[in-house]
Amino acid sequence: MDKSDVTLERMRTFVRVAERGSLSAVARELGVGQSTVTRHLRELEEAVGVPLLSRTTRRVTMTDEGSRYYARSVEILRLVEQAGDEVRGTRGAPAGTVRVSCTAAFGVLHVSRLIFAFQDRYPDIGVDLSLTDERVDLVREGVDIALRLGPLTDSSMRLKALGQSRRLLVAAPDYLAERGRPAVPRDLTGHEGIRMSNVAGSDTLVLQGPDGNHHEVPFGGRLRVDHGLAAREALIAGRGIAPAHQWLVGDLLTAGRLEAILSGYVLPSVPINMLIVPERAGIARVRLLIDFLAEEIRGIPGIEQSQR
Numbered sequence: 218m219d220k221s222d223v224t225l226e227r228m229r230t231f232v233r234v235a236e237r238g239s240l241s242a243v244a245r246e247l248g249v250g251q252s253t254v255t256r257h258l259r260e261l262e263e264a265v266g267v268p269l270l271s272r273t274t275r276r277v278t279m280t281d282e283g284s285r286y287y288a289r290s291v292e293i294l295r296l297v298e299q300a301g302d303e304v305r306g307t308r309g310a311p312a313g314t315v316r317v318s319c320t321a322a323f324g325v326l327h328v329s330r331l332i333f334a335f336q337d338r339y340p341d342i343g344v345d346l347s348l349t350d351e352r353v354d355l356v357r358e359g360v361d362i363a364l365r366l367g368p369l370t371d372s373s374m375r376l377k378a379l380g381q382s383r384r385l386l387v388a389a390p391d392y393l394a395e396r397g398r399p400a401v402p403r404d405l406t407g408h409e410g411i412r413m414s415n416v417a418g419s420d421t422l423v424l425q426g427p428d429g430n431h432h433e434v435p436f437g438g439r440l441r442v443d444h445g446l447a448a449r450e451a452l453i454a455g456r457g458i459a460p461a462h463q464w465l466v467g468d469l470l471t472a473g474r475l476e477a478i479l480s481g482y483v484l485p486s487v488p489i490n491m492l493i494v495p496e497r498a499g500i501a502r503v504r505l506l507i508d509f510l511a512e513e514i515r516g517i518p519g520i521e522q523s524q525r
Contacts, residue, residue, distance in 0.1 A: 222260060222263075223264045225294070228290045228293065229294060230243065230261075231257070231258060231261050231269060231286075232290050233246065233359070234277055235270070235277075235287045236356050236357050238276050238277050239276070240255060258270060265286065267282045268280050268282070269282060269283035269286055291496050295496050295499065295500070298313075298500055299499055299500060299501075302500060302501040311339065311341065311342060311501040311502040312341035312342060313341075313342065313500075314345055314502075315362065315503050316344075316345040316359055316361045317332070317360070317361065317506070318347045318362070318363040318364070319348055320349075320350055320365060321348040321349060321444060322445025322449070322465060323366065323445070323464065327464060328364060328514075331509070331510060331513045332344050332346055335509050339505060342505070342506070344506070350443070352365070355492060361493070361494055361497045361506075362493055362494075362503065362506065364379075364489070364491055364510070365489070365491075365492060366487050366489050367488065369488075373495075374492040374493060374494060375493040375494075375495050376491070376493075377490065377493060377511060379491055379511060379514050379515055380514075380515055380520045381486035381487065381488055381489070381520070381521045381522075382462050382463070382464065382487045382489050382519060382520055382521075383462070383463045383486050383519045383520075383521055384460050384463065384485070384486060385460070386422075386458060386459070386460055386477065386482075386484065387452060387458070387461050387469075387470065387476065387478065388452065388475065389452060389453060389455040389474065390474075392455040392458070393478070396408060398478055399458075399479055403434060405458065406434065406435065408438075408457065408458050410436045410457055410458055411438060411441075411451045411456060411458065411459035412436065412437075412438060412442075412459075413442065413443065414442065414443045415443045421433060421435060421436055422434050422436045423484070424479065425482065425485075426481065426482055427481045432482070438457050440457065445462070445465050449466060452466065452475055463518060464518065464520065467518050489520060491507065491510065493507060
């Protein structure tokens with residue numbers, strides 16, 4: 218076997234195994250048997266003449282040579298895909314699939330319909346939309362773009378700030394009629410709070426008053442949920458008061474099914490960002506979706522542009 222046997226298929230298989238650390242996971246991802254993945258790796262290592270991966274019963278890791286080969290392989294595969302984009306661009310619109318990860322509730326209520334509009338504009342581009350509130354490893358999961366709420370720490374990704382998500386305190390009219398409407402932050406004591414179990418510090422509310430002073434008040438209640446849509450349903454059912462993103466409850470406020478309370482007090486907003494895998498940013502279809510989502514998301518009510 219000589220270097221001509223270094224095929225793109227074998228190189229892609231190696232890259233995904235290096236990123237996922239699992240032959241079986243890559244086999245499922247590619248829709249082939251694990252024996253095929255093993256064969257691709259063996260043939261690639263025979264072609265380059267050095268071991269690229271170290272295999273144990275528990276995991277697969279790259280050798281030193283494999284790490285260097287991986288970096289070059291990612292670059293080569295990106296250039297090949299870009300070359301294909303350029304050729305196709307002379308004959309028609311970009312094609313292929315873009316993989317997107319998005320915060321679950323935001324994805325259901327807003328991003329999914331934006332994806333529909335994008336595909337109406339670019340019918341040859343497929344989108345694989347994964348909805349999760351977990352901070353997934355984009356490279357490991359094969360994701361091109363991620364939309365995330367809250368502070369981010371992954372410096373290896375390109376970050377595109379989309380703005381700040383405005384939050385407000387809301388409750389159902391029936392709940393307020395039965396339990397009373399808080400007039401100042403301390404009135405929240407004794408009310409039923411709907412809290413997010415996957416948000417740190419949800420047992421305390423910090424509000425900025427009309428005078429600029431900050432008020433920190435305990436926020437308790439019998440119900441905690443780990444999904445924004447569950448919090449939305451609890452609010453509709455009159456289970457209590459919750460700090461909610463405007464994009465989560467805006468339609469319910471307009472319809473009168475929820476009401477804003479303590480409107481003179483401001484909750485801290487939450488940053489909303491787009492994370493982009495750097496090696497994928499230059500792919501035409503990925504770039505098109507990045508630009509489309511960035512423009513459209515900034516127009517969603519409650520997404521405010523950061524003041525710099």
